[in-house]
Amino acid sequence: xxxxGIIHNMAIQRKLLLIILATLVVSLVLVMIGxxxxxxxxxxxxxxxxxxxxxxxxxxxxxxxxAFDDARTAREVLATLKGSPAIAFAALYAADxxxxxxxxxxxxxxxxxPAAPGPARLETGLQKLVLVRAVxxxxxxxGTLYLRADLAxxxxxxxxxxxxxxxxxVAIGAGAVLLQRLLQRTVSEPLLELSGMAERVAGGDLTAxxxxxxxxxxxxxxxxxxxxxxxxxxSYRELQESRAxxxxxxxxxxxxxxxxxxxxxxxxxxxxxERMFGCPAAKAKGSSIDMFIPAGFDATxxxxxxxxxxxxxxxxxxxxxxxEASVSTLEVGGNELLTVIIRDITERKEAEEALRASEHRLxxxxxxxxxxxxxxxxxxxxxxxxxxTYRIHGVEPAQFEQSLDSYLQFVHPDDRELFEQxxxxxxxxxxxxxxxxxxxxxxxxxxxxxQHDERGEIVALFGTFLDITExxxxxxxxxxxNAELERFTYTVSHDLKSPLVTVKTFLxxxxxxxxSMNTERVQKDVLYIxxxxxxxxxxxxxLLEMSRIGRLINPPVRASFGDLVEEAxxxxxxxxxxxxxxxRVEGDVxxxxxxxxLAEIWQNLVENAVKFMGEQASPRxxxxxxxxxxxxxxxxxxxxxxxxxxxxxxxxxxxxxLDSKSKGTGLGLALVKRxxxxxQGKIWAESPGVGEGxxxxxxxxxxxxxxxxxxxxxx
Amino acid sequence: MRGEPxxxxxxxxxxxxxxxxxxxxxxxxxANRLEHVSDGEEALDYLYRRGRFSxxxxxxxxxxxxxxLRLPKVDGIEVLQTIKADPDLRRIPVVIVTTSAxxxxxxxxxxxxxxxxxxxxxxxxxxxxxxxxLGYYWLAWNDFPYERHSDE
Numbered sequence: 001x002x003x004x005g006i007i008h009n010m011a012i013q014r015k016l017l018l019i020i021l022a023t024l025v026v027s028l029v030l031v032m033i034g035x036x037x038x039x040x041x042x043x044x045x046x047x048x049x050x051x052x053x054x055x056x057x058x059x060x061x062x063x064x065x066x067a068f069d070d071a072r073t074a075r076e077v078l079a080t081l082k083g084s085p086a087i088a089f090a091a092l093y094a095a096d097x098x099x100x101x102x103x104x105x106x107x108x109x110x111x112x113x114p115a116a117p118g119p120a121r122l123e124t125g126l127q128k129l130v131l132v133r134a135v136x137x138x139x140x141x142x143g144t145l146y147l148r149a150d151l152a153x154x155x156x157x158x159x160x161x162x163x164x165x166x167x168x169x170v171a172i173g174a175g176a177v178l179l180q181r182l183l184q185r186t187v188s189e190p191l192l193e194l195s196g197m198a199e200r201v202a203g204g205d206l207t208a209x210x211x212x213x214x215x216x217x218x219x220x221x222x223x224x225x226x227x228x229x230x231x232x233x234x235s236y237r238e239l240q241e242s243r244a245x246x247x248x249x250x251x252x253x254x255x256x257x258x259x260x261x262x263x264x265x266x267x268x269x270x271x272x273x274e275r276m277f278g279c280p281a282a283k284a285k286g287s288s289i290d291m292f293i294p295a296g297f298d299a300t301x302x303x304x305x306x307x308x309x310x311x312x313x314x315x316x317x318x319x320x321x322x323x324e325a326s327v328s329t330l331e332v333g334g335n336e337l338l339t340v341i342i343r344d345i346t347e348r349k350e351a352e353e354a355l356r357a358s359e360h361r362l363x364x365x366x367x368x369x370x371x372x373x374x375x376x377x378x379x380x381x382x383x384x385x386x387x388x389t390y391r392i393h394g395v396e397p398a399q400f401e402q403s404l405d406s407y408l409q410f411v412h413p414d415d416r417e418l419f420e421q422x423x424x425x426x427x428x429x430x431x432x433x434x435x436x437x438x439x440x441x442x443x444x445x446x447x448x449x450x451q452h453d454e455r456g457e458i459v460a461l462f463g464t465f466l467d468i469t470e471x472x473x474x475x476x477x478x479x480x481x482n483a484e485l486e487r488f489t490y491t492v493s494h495d496l497k498s499p500l501v502t503v504k505t506f507l508x509x510x511x512x513x514x515x516s517m518n519t520e521r522v523q524k525d526v527l528y529i530x531x532x533x534x535x536x537x538x539x540x541x542x543l544l545e546m547s548r549i550g551r552l553i554n555p556p557v558r559a560s561f562g563d564l565v566e567e568a569x570x571x572x573x574x575x576x577x578x579x580x581x582x583x584r585v586e587g588d589v590x591x592x593x594x595x596x597x598l599a600e601i602w603q604n605l606v607e608n609a610v611k612f613m614g615e616q617a618s619p620r621x622x623x624x625x626x627x628x629x630x631x632x633x634x635x636x637x638x639x640x641x642x643x644x645x646x647x648x649x650x651x652x653x654x655x656x657x658l659d660s661k662s663k664g665t666g667l668g669l670a671l672v673k674r675x676x677x678x679x680q681g682k683i684w685a686e687s688p689g690v691g692e693g694x695x696x697x698x699x700x701x702x703x704x705x706x707x708x709x710x711x712x713x714x715x
Numbered sequence: 716m717r718g719e720p721x722x723x724x725x726x727x728x729x730x731x732x733x734x735x736x737x738x739x740x741x742x743x744x745x746a747n748r749l750e751h752v753s754d755g756e757e758a759l760d761y762l763y764r765r766g767r768f769s770x771x772x773x774x775x776x777x778x779x780x781x782x783x784l785r786l787p788k789v790d791g792i793e794v795l796q797t798i799k800a801d802p803d804l805r806r807i808p809v810v811i812v813t814t815s816a817x818x819x820x821x822x823x824x825x826x827x828x829x830x831x832x833x834x835x836x837x838x839x840x841x842x843x844x845x846x847x848x849l850g851y852y853w854l855a856w857n858d859f860p861y862e863r864h865s866d867e
Contacts, residue, residue: 490817494785497814501835501842508839509738528731545803647788 012191016183020176024169032165035157044124047086051131051149052122054084059135059145062092066100066135074101082551088128089148094119095141112470117146117605127151145485190218194225206233208494221655256342261335264289268339276344289340293325296316313342324351365388370470374448375403375462383407392444392467394436410434412441419446426450428463443469487653488543495539499532542667548673553630554594561589561634563584565623568602575610579619587625589632593703604637604668605696614641614691632704635696645685672698679703721778721854725751725814726794728760732835736781736812739846747854750777755789758782759797760806771808777807779853783834784813784820792823799828808853 007015014714032100058077063393065074073090081087081103090103091113102113111482123130130146141253193210200208207228250257256273260266269284277284277292284292295311305328315322366372372389376382390397393410400406404423411419412433422430428448433441448463506528506559513521526539565585577584583606604623613619622637652673676683676698681696723740733751738837740749747827752758758780768774782796783792791811798804798830808830813820816834832847836842 490815492814493817494813496834497837498729498732501731501814501837502735504837505735505839505842506731506842509735524734528734532731644788650788 012188014313016187017176020180024172024176028169028172032161035165037160039154040151040160043151043157044129046152047129047149048122048124050084050086051129051147053083054087054422055131055133055147056147058090058092058147060247061135061146062101063135063137063142064093066092067137068322071101075103077101078103084149086149087147088150089113089146091117091146092135093142093144093146097144097597100143114146120144131582149263167479178293186214187218187410190214194218194222197225197229201229201232206236208694246547254343256344257339258289258292258342259286259337259339261337263339268336273342274561275315277315283316289338291341293323295690297583308340310345313344316474321346367391370467372465373462374465378580379459389465392439392442394440394442401435410436410671420444423461424462426458428461431468437486441469441470442467467685481676488546491539491543499539502532503529503536542671546667546671550672554596556593557595558590559595559598561591561625562586564591564595564599565602567595568606569597571603572607572610575607576621579610579613580623581610581613581619583621585623587623587634589704590627591700591703593700597678598700598703601675602636603697604672608668608696609636609638609640609694612640612694613638616640631699633697633699635695635697637693639693642690642694643685644690645687648685648687652683673698676700720747721859722748722750722775723854724758724761724777724780725749726753726755726780726782726786726791727751728753728783731746732783735842736846740841741845742852743847743850745850745854747778748775750774753787755786755791755794757790758786758794762798775853778859780807780809781812782809784811784815792827795824795829796827808859809858810849810853 007018010018017606038555052545058081061077061080062074065071065077078090078092078101082105085105088105088108092100092102093116093221094100097116099113117132120132120134121130123132127150129149129151131145131149133145134141135143147463190210197208197210208229209226210222212219212226215424232625250270253270253272256276257268257270258273260267266284266287266289269279269281271281273279273284273292278331287494292314293311293313305326308325308327310322310324312320314320322345323342325340326343327340327442327702330337330339339680366388370388370392373386374389375384377384381403383404384398385393385397385400385402390400390556393400408416409418412435415432418430418615421434428446431443431445434444435441438578445466445468446463447466448461451460451462453459470703480611483590506525510522510525510529511518513525539613562585569583569585602623606623609621610619616639620639623635624637625632625634652669673683679700679702681699681701681703685694685696725733725736727736730753733775737749740747750761752761760766761774762777764771764774782791786794791813795805795809796808797810798809799857805828810831810833811824812831812833812835814835821832833845836845
């Protein structure tokens with residue numbers, strides 16, 4: 001491991017110590033180098049001056065010795081060099097170059113003096129200093145002095161310095177250790193605490209905290225760490241809670257929730273799934289989801305919640321049941337997780353089926369009964385209809401705007417106010433008319449009630465429309481039949497009773513008059529009785545005739561208008577001839593029906609016209625047929641006494657007579673009316689007034705219609 | 716009894732029935748004038764003095780009207796209603812004399828303020844007895860206001 005690596009992993013405490021010590025050592029070494037350098041420099045200079053001085057002194061004192069060749073004294077002079085410890089060796093050479101005297105410091109092993117001193121010089125080396133000078137007296141060269149000093153004397157000093165430096169280093173080192181100990185409390189210990197805390201947090205103890213002792217970086221770090229841990233703890237708790245909640249939801253959910261991995265392997269199977277599929281979660285986990293939803297589904301590429309629609313689920317026992325499922329895909333750490341939410345829709349399906357069946361029944365019932373449902377939402381002004389309601393109104397759903405105003409367009413203008421009034425009063429039980437878009441008039445009965453909201457306010461009206469057109473038609477027919485029956489009964493009780501009263505009363509008079517032999521009155525009495533009896537006979541015949549019309553017995557045949565009229569005219573030829581009436585016939589139409597009854601129409605009308613010809617000098621009857629507004633209208637016109645318009649309708653009544661003196665029972669026109677109505681026709685009389693002739697017009701749609709269908713008719 | 720004799724207006728379309736009533740009046744020596752018309756239109760013409768009845772001397776106001784129900788042109792009920800709706804005529808007692816015993820007819824008649832409703836008996840002696848009673852009742856016993864008609 002390289003050094004940097006070692007340092008990198010060192011405890012901060014040691015790192016600090018190392019830094020402090022390294023700094024100290026380096027600085028001390030630098031100081032020492034400086035001192036040594038300086039010491040050496042100054043020492044050399046001082047040595048040069050000392051050597052020069054000593055050399056001067058020796059040179060001055062050794063001159064005579066040389067001159068006198070006194071070697072002993074020369075040695076004594078040289079011996080004074082003991083006072084200069086720097087001088088390691090000195091030698092005095094005579095002028096002839098022979099060694100005269102020498103000196104060696106005591107510590108010097110006797111080293112041979114150089115053979116020749118060489119020229120005068122100052123030679124400075126690293127270890128030694130050599131000075132060579134001439135010894136002169138009064139300008140006379142006497143010899144040469146050779147001095148050699150060394151730096152030995154400086155070493156003890158340097159040794160001292162080194163000692164001091166060492167001691168100082170030791171002292172500083174001790175101080176540094178002490179300082180480090182001190183720092184450890186203020187820096188390392190909090191850091192250690194922090195690291196301990198961090199380790200606890202890492203170990204999962206999120207309640208750990210550390211005391212903040214200082215305001216420095218460590219203090220701030222501790223504060224931050226505390227906050228971080230607090231927040232982390234909060235988040236963790238929230239996460240735990242949220243996870244618990246989710247787990248609670250998943251477990252208590254009514255929908256089955258299954259989570260599977262990308263391969264369909266089940267990872268989670270909640271309680272609802274257990275119940276729904278009849279399979280314990282332990283068993284389901286690890287199985288394939290296909291086991292429960294065999295149809296499978298493709299969840300690839302789906303994001304968020306994707307509805308899968310209706311599928312089939314399979315219980316553990318193999319039972320298949322309808323489900324509705326949705327899937328969501330979630331990517332967790334590169335793994336795709338599928339969460340499928342499944343709802344058992346068996347009951348809903350059954351309910352839907354039941355509802356469909358019920359709706360079908362209702363629809364059929366509506367169709368059969370011709371009643372439709374409707375609902376009017378007051379706040380939205382929106383009307384909802386059932387299928388039959390649309391049929392009743394003769395429209396397709398797209399043709400109705402579903403508002404009240406658009407509905408009023410259907411209502412017959414004369415009934416609109418009535419209908420609106422009923423809607424306003426919220427009391428719907430009325431009969432009214434509607435006009436289908438194709439112009440067909442229908443009678444409806446609307447029944448409805450109000451619907452309240454929770455505050456008791458009326459929010460809607462709803463009810464039924466019943467098409468009572470057929471009912472009304474039947475009702476009207478029945479009413480007509482009833483009225484006719486009433487008239488019939490009335491006729492029987494009144495018109496037949498009337499001649500009976502006459503007969504019985506005059507029989508009484510007859511008895512009386514015969515007893516009193518009043519022949520004139522007897523004759524009268526008998527006449528009244530005969531007339532009354534005849535009238536009764538006639539009435540009975542006609543009543544019988546009348547009752548037959550309702551059931552025409554002759555099979556329908558094709559007959560031309562001309563033939564029918566001719567037949568009718570022959571039947572009344574006698575009275576026509578008697579009165580001398582001119583008859584004109586014009587028209588060509590083919591009819592289809594009971595020939596005899598159809599002929600009776602013209603027969604009775606002609607008879608009637610002849611009877612009421614009055615005093616007309618040139619009586620004339622016109623018989624014809626014409627087209628009026630797309631309808632074939634027959635007519636019988638005369639120029640007789642006419643009809644007071646006031647009684648124009650009354651003439652068709654059963655046994656109604658306008659003229660009490662006229663012959664007949666008043667049955668003729670009633671008979672005609674019945675025949676015309678049998679063929680769905682109408683009959684009416686037109687007359688400008690009394691004395692201005694009359695015109696009877698009538699239609700026979702059924703007699704013509706049957707023909708149109710087979711061949712087509714001309715008019 | 717006061718003033719001039721009461722006139723009777725008979726409205727009857729059946730000539731035989733009119734003859735019966737006329738004979739009864741004769742037989743009981745009822746001297747009151749009997750006017751006979753044979754339909755509703757004639758009855759109204761008489762009362763309003765129209766057409767051939769325009770002479771007031773020939774068509775005096777009747778004291779009693781005997782009215783049949785089933786009449787040509789204008790029927791009895793309509794005649795009755797016209798009389799009772801007219802302030803000049805409504806004090807005239809109207810007696811319906813008819814063969815109809817129908818409930819509807821009776822109701823209509825009484826609703827139209829008829830004064831009496833009589834169903835013609837089928838039996839001769841009963842008819843005779845009825846006419847006698849009717850004559851005595853309306854001509855002898857029944858009292859009228861003095862001002863029978865507002866125009867008198």
